[in-house]
Amino acid sequence: MSRKHTSVETRYMEEREQTLRGLEGLSRRGFLKVSAAAAAGAATLVGGMSRHSFLPVRIAGAQPGDKGFRFAYISDSHLYEEKVNDRFVRGLLRAVDDVNRMDPQPDFVLYGGDLAQLGQASELQLGQQILKTLKAPLKMMVGEHDWFLDLGDKWRELFGPELYSFDHKGVHFVTLMSVVEKDFWTERKLTPMERMKTVAGLDNGAQRSFEVGEAGRKWLADDLAKVPKSTPLVVFSHSPLYKLYKKWNFWTDDAEPVQALLKPFQRVTVIHGHTHQILTNRIGNIHFHGMLSTAWPWPYAPEGLPELTIQMDRPDPFNPSDGCGDGSFDVHPDGLVDSIYRLWNRNPVSVKASYVATGKTDRPPTNSRRGY
Numbered sequence: 001m002s003r004k005h006t007s008v009e010t011r012y013m014e015e016r017e018q019t020l021r022g023l024e025g026l027s028r029r030g031f032l033k034v035s036a037a038a039a040a041g042a043a044t045l046v047g048g049m050s051r052h053s054f055l056p057v058r059i060a061g062a063q064p065g066d067k068g069f070r071f072a073y074i075s076d077s078h079l080y081e082e083k084v085n086d087r088f089v090r091g092l093l094r095a096v097d098d099v100n101r102m103d104p105q106p107d108f109v110l111y112g113g114d115l116a117q118l119g120q121a122s123e124l125q126l127g128q129q130i131l132k133t134l135k136a137p138l139k140m141m142v143g144e145h146d147w148f149l150d151l152g153d154k155w156r157e158l159f160g161p162e163l164y165s166f167d168h169k170g171v172h173f174v175t176l177m178s179v180v181e182k183d184f185w186t187e188r189k190l191t192p193m194e195r196m197k198t199v200a201g202l203d204n205g206a207q208r209s210f211e212v213g214e215a216g217r218k219w220l221a222d223d224l225a226k227v228p229k230s231t232p233l234v235v236f237s238h239s240p241l242y243k244l245y246k247k248w249n250f251w252t253d254d255a256e257p258v259q260a261l262l263k264p265f266q267r268v269t270v271i272h273g274h275t276h277q278i279l280t281n282r283i284g285n286i287h288f289h290g291m292l293s294t295a296w297p298w299p300y301a302p303e304g305l306p307e308l309t310i311q312m313d314r315p316d317p318f319n320p321s322d323g324c325g326d327g328s329f330d331v332h333p334d335g336l337v338d339s340i341y342r343l344w345n346r347n348p349v350s351v352k353a354s355y356v357a358t359g360k361t362d363r364p365p366t367n368s369r370r371g372y
């Protein structure tokens with residue numbers, strides 16, 4: 001067959017083979033394990049669609065004597081009920097399959113928010129059912145699409161409190177509720193669904209900006225007061241905890257006072273959802289990683305993009321899952337993380353702590369495909 005007519009599918013398979021060939025530095029056993037896992041990913045069929053999930057290579061853990069660990073991240077599934085839209089449901093199933101195939105299994109899985117599209121009980125319950133099939137322990141975070149129909153009643157009933165922290169292998173983890181909005185609905189006499197749909201619009205200009213809010217900041221200050229400043233800190237938030245682009249609410253309005261609470265710690269990583277794209281930033285000692293969605297990729301904001309961000313390629317408009325995926329984090333013994341973006345139709349991209357710290361070392365590969 002002429003190279004000119006090589007199908008997209010064939011090209012993906014060739015790239016996968018190339019990735020595997022590039023792993024020759026791994027031990028024989030490690031190589032076989034990755035090969036088998038990738039073959040399993042390629043062979044899986046869900047909803048009649050063949051899959052080409054590229055699985056990540058453990059980086060931090062590859063060093064002898066490394067005492068790091070790994071956790072996985074799934075986010076922004078935006079589920080409607082299956083009878084309304086089954087594509088997003090298949091997206092979440094695919095992510096769960098990806099994570100369940102990880103070997104070894106991650107220590108836990110963080111769900112990064114926007115499980116539902118319109119905060120309805122049926123959507124949240126469907127998400128809960130699917131996430132229950134994860135083998136690893138699950139930690140939940142809330143997004144605005146989960147919240148603004150009933151201001152969190154159903155979400156709390158299913159998943160517990162929206163603000164919590166836990167310690168794991170020497171790292172202090174904090175899960176925030178960063179999509180609080182000041183009341184814009186009472187005066188305008190909006191119904192709960194009108195309020196939900198207003199928040200669900202990306203750029204309608206009718207809502208307020210996201211914030212952690214006074215109560216959330218007080219909770220965070222109290223929580224962190226108990227933690228030694230030398231303890232590595234990983235903070236989960238749905239919105240980025242900085243100010244990127246206000247018109248789309250890629251934004252946290254009280255970012256400065258929240259960052260001030262994190263600043264005294266020596267090593268801080270913030271991992272967020274909401275922006276549905278590879279997004280990298282560092283402000284002082286705080287490393288920020290924006291994660292992928294299982295539903296759709298957002299375009300990059302027209303201004304305000306952090307200098308460190310290496311933009312992911314433009315998604316293929318004819319492939320609804322292109323630009324989507326899930327991810328995982330290798331946590332180094334020093335508490336900083338390598339973020340691995342597991343794009344379903346492309347090779348994984350790793351944004352390492354060393355790149356975020358220096359802006360130079362271990363720079364992720366730049367765009368190789370300029371769009372379609």
Ligand SMILES: [Fe+2]
Pocket residue numbers: 076078113114143274275276293
């Ligand atoms: Fe989202």
Ligand SMILES: [Fe+2]
Pocket residue numbers: 114143144145238273274275
């Ligand atoms: Fe969101």
